[in-house]
Amino acid sequence: MPQSVHSDYADRVEKLAREFASTAIERDRQGGTAKHERDLLRASGLLTISVPREHGGDGATWNTVLHIVRRIAEVDSSLAHLFAFQHLQLATVRLFANPQQQAALLGGTARENWFWGNAMNAVNNQVVAQAADDGFRIDGVKGFCSGSRDSDRIMLSALREDGKGLIVAGIESNREGIDIRDDWDNMGQRQTDSGTVAFSNLFVTSDEVLGPPGPLSTPFSTLRPTLAQLILVNLYLGIARGALEAALDHTRTVARPWPWSGVQAAGDDPYLLQRYAEFWVDLKAATRLADDAATHFDKLWQKAEDITADERGAVAIDVAEAKILATRVGLDITNGIFEQMGARATNAKLGFDRYWRNLRTHTLHDPVDYKKRDLGRWLVTGEVPAPSFYS
Structure with a gap:
């Protein structure tokens, strides 16, 4: 049950996902630069899809880009991160640069297929x-x-x-x-x-030097941190979905029932079924919040410099809600799958630990408690988050 991706890109994304999945565990052990996989991303044509049409790209919506991020993160969150941050840098050009700089940098990316760091x-x-x-x-x-x-x-x-x-x-x-x-x-x-x-x-x-408008100088330019946070949300959800799918497959094909459970197959254990149901419902709720936030973000993106500070604040609240839930659900799933699969699932060759390690590393990007603070302040006082590089 992989994440659905816009039909224009589905075949390419699924081909990449299969390729990345085949080597993900070993590459995780090795670390270092995934040169071959980066070159596959280059060859896919997906590095330029968010570039506006007038500069030679596809003008893909952020919902589309983020769905691709999520799908790749199911199998390899490092490569999903690289793909996502490629488009974050392209958004930075669109948000901070003047028209001449946009033409040079966005147009150059479309022509030369630049990979951004x-x-x-x-x-x-x-x-x-x-x-x-x-x-x-x-x-x-x-x-x-x-x-x-x-x-x-x-x-x-x-x-x-x-x-x-x-x-x-x-x-x-x-x-x-x-x-x-x-x-x-x-x-x-x-x-x-x-x-x-x-x-x-x-x-x-x-x-x-990018500008005008430059960094965080207009309501539109302050959308960069909300996009960065949306990217994190979708990385978390992709990792969690990948972990859940891997655990389900293990339960169906490998896991043994607890000897005193009274059932013949692990998949008949009522406690496992209950916990899987809870994982699924929580993940579905977090995904819905993320998609709603991305849809809201896309609407503001289309308005560009016409957006107001209040509109920017409203989408920041949506993203904070999604970030809080995605963090909690993701950590719950990537930690909890081991209780579903049993002690044998901790064998290093299976690589199930990578889901938790990747999510735990990523969720420390910025403290989620500050998102809770922002949300709580808005609930009590109506004050929206002040723009910064983390809100």
Whole structure:
């Protein structure tokens, strides 16, 4: 029962899903850069689907993109992460850049099939931009730079040394002054290439700095963090769906009934049936919230600069609701499947632990309690979340 994907892309997505699934467990053990799989994504034509039609892309809706993210995450959440962050960077161009920059960067992506990396970790304030000549000299080290290795372009952010805020630029990944390090070795999301990028006397011209409007300067531009949060929600749901499907298959084909259960097959155990039903209903509810939030987001995306701060706040609430539930349900499922499958399911060769490790790693991206705070404040006072890179 895989996640349904828009018919225009279904065949390509399913082909990729089968290919990724066949090697996912072994690649999870190895970590490192999934070069072959990244090249399959390049060849699929899916890297450019969110580029607007006027710049050579398909102009796919965010609902469509997020459904693809979810489907790929069912089999390999690292590759789903890379695919999702590709489109987050393209959205960054659309939201922050002026028309000439959009034509160059979005059009270039459509023509050249650029794979984008990310060096915009907002928590890391160690990268500084100093005004120099007709541009900036950038120095410092940025962590959690997903997709940076094997990328063609990289989206970076840096704090201006003069205190005038943040600059964002999308430039070639191999430009002199950029050192993309192979140092990502975390317990989950092991092939997201989310290590550090060091900048040393990197020169970025003024024309390459995105804007106007620039980062988070209009209600429309502040949709970037809500999209980033929607991406996380759909990654969580994809991981949870993949874990549930894997556990169900194990129960149907391998699992033994508890000797004192009084049943002949694990699939007849009433306690297992009850828990699977609870998993399914919870996941379906979380998925519905996510789809509703994505539909709302798409409506605002179409309005572009005509959206208001109140409209932006309303969709941020929808996304917060989806994030809270997806986090809880995802962790419950990826942890609880072991009680459904039994002790033999902890055998390392089966790789069932990767679902929990990937989700647990990803759900620490930003504290979900702050989403609960935002939602609670809105419920009590009517105040919507203030735009930031995490809300």
